[in-house]
Amino acid sequence: MPLRRGAGSLLRHTVTPSPGLATPLRPGLAISAAKSTPSRLQSMRLHATPAPRAENIPGDFDPHAITAMDKQTPPKPGADFNVVIVGAGNINFGSDEGPWNHSFRLEHKLGPRLKVVALIDPSAARADAALKVKRESFVLSAYKDTIVYPTFPDFVKNMKPEQKPHAIWVGSPPAFRGREEQGRDLEKALIEAFPDVGIFIEKPVSTGPVDEAFSIAERLKKSGNVVSVGYMLRYLKVVQKMKQILEENNLKVMSTNARYIMAYEHTAKLDWWDKSQSCGPIVEQATHFCDLSRYFGGEVDLDSVMAHSLEHFEPAGHLRKIPVPEEKIPEDERIPRITCATWKYESGAVGSLTHAVALHGFNYSTEIDVYADGYSLRLVDPYNAPVLYMRKPGDDHEEVIRYGNDDPFFSEVSNLIENIEKGPGSAPILSSYEDAVKTYALTWQIRNKSEESVRKMGKKK
Structure with missing residues (x-):
């Protein structure tokens, strides 16, 4: 979390949480998917460098740090901070479907210092529309000189020395990054042009083969660039509180149990229902819960993953409000209705995930349980109104922990900028690129194992 201290408060009581006012996170923009088979995963897992200790440091957790944007001390004037934004879509510029909006957080973090020197997007119309909104608002100074380029190489070719970025914010579709293939190797282009610039990359890191994503991770690690990946739920105060409880009590996690139950009737993007476009709900949507599972449980033995799915052609898989x-x-590309997976962590602990496309209305149901000897930690509704229910030794009742003034999106933006300006380690970066690839590998393993199960059942029939 940001290292500033403020006057926020920790509230503990035992009432049922109020429903969230905002709609839970929706699936992102449709992405073109390449069929991906996690090959060589066992050897890559064994040779991957463990995440630095700095990525799991509950000792730095300050429950009183104010991370909500409207509670921030106004940024002070100072030297310009140049940013290149890659992608003019919802994740960078917001939408009515969820709380994401990286440009908004950058504006609140940097204030009058922010200068967006370039916006990279193949659609000039989309980019111009995003800039028009900004230029008609109080942040005109950040965008009045922004130049739109169709590709990153176009920016590099035309860049003036004073436009060199301090940070690059990547929210382009993952189909065009995380690969070795030319045109889908954005990270390679970034570090070759700017080996000393901080980079933010949205999740998932790719839609391509997992082994290629691991290769990109190795390339980024050698480059020395400070890189942060957008698994923002790690930055929630309640999540950091859970990590603190586990560490301070010297607890070993015994089990994690994640449940992501989607309200589907208003998800009207055809591509999201098509695995060839979106990679399917586990890779595209449940990735945050797979990531939280790893964050608490540690590395997963990918060979242990087992999964089953309820498919569209099975009697129980009929949905009335698609x-x-x-x-x-195509029938083979229609998404599963339910996916249930189990696995073993390398520690010996067990994990499970249930993802369901099942609810009507707007509100999703999302929870994750973490069990350790004498402790039950239950995180409920992390996207909207995060609440931690904790049972501990000597007490059969659940303690309820909430935090106000929390914005994990702002925290991940703020922490990367702190690292860029004050040096690595100035604030926790909770998801490195390599760590994010490990989550990506788990999501693909779950999808592949569930599809293998479907094929086996088909043979039996």
Whole structure:
């Protein structure tokens, strides 16, 4: 979390949490997917360098740090801070579907210092529309000189010395990054052009083969660039409180149990229902819960993963309120309705995940349980109104922990900028690129194992 201290408060009481006012995170922009088979995962897991200790440092957790944007001390004037934004879509510029909006956080973190020198997007119309909104607002100074380029190489070729970025914010579709293939190797282009610039990259890191994503991780590690990946739930105060409880009590996690139950009737993007476009709900949507599972449970023995799915053609898989013409999607590419997976962590602990496309209305149901000897830690509704229910030795009742003034999106933005300006380690970066690739590998292993199970059942029939 940001290292500033403020006047926030820790509230403990035992009432049922109020429903979140905002709609839970929706699936992101449709992405073009390449079929991916996690090959050589066992050897890569054994040779991957463990995440630095700095990525798991509950000792730095300050429950009173104010991370909500509207509670921040106004940024002070100072030297310009140049940013290149890659992608003019929802994740960088916001939408009515969720709380994401990286540009908004950058504006609140940097204030009048922010200068967006370039916006990279192949759609000039989309980029111009995003800039028009900004230029008609109080942040005009940050965007009045922004130049739109269709590709990153176009920016590099035309950049003036005074436009050199201090940070690059990547929110482009993952189909065009995390690969070795030319045109899908954005990270390679970034570090070759700017080996000393901080980089933020949205999740998932790719849609391509897992082994290529691991290769990109190795390349980034050697480059020395400070890199942060957008698994923002790690930055929640309640999540850091859970890590603190585990460490301070010297607890070993015995089990994690994650549940992501989606409200589907308003998800009207056809591509999201098409695995060839979105990679499917485990890779695209449940990735945050796979990541939280790893964050608490440690590294997963990928060979231990088992998974089953409920498919669209099975009697129990019929959905009455699908808002898209699913018949336009090839049958083999239609998403599963339910996916249930189990695995072993390398520590011996066990993990499980249930993802369901099942609810109507708007509100999702999302929870993760973490069990250790004498302790039950239950995180509920992390996207909207995060609440931690804790049972500990000597007390059969659950203690309820909430925090106000929390914005994990702002925290991940703020912490990367702190590292850029004050040096590595100035604030916790809770998800490195390599760590994010390990989560990506787990999501693909779950998808592949569930599809293998479907094929085996088909043979039996």
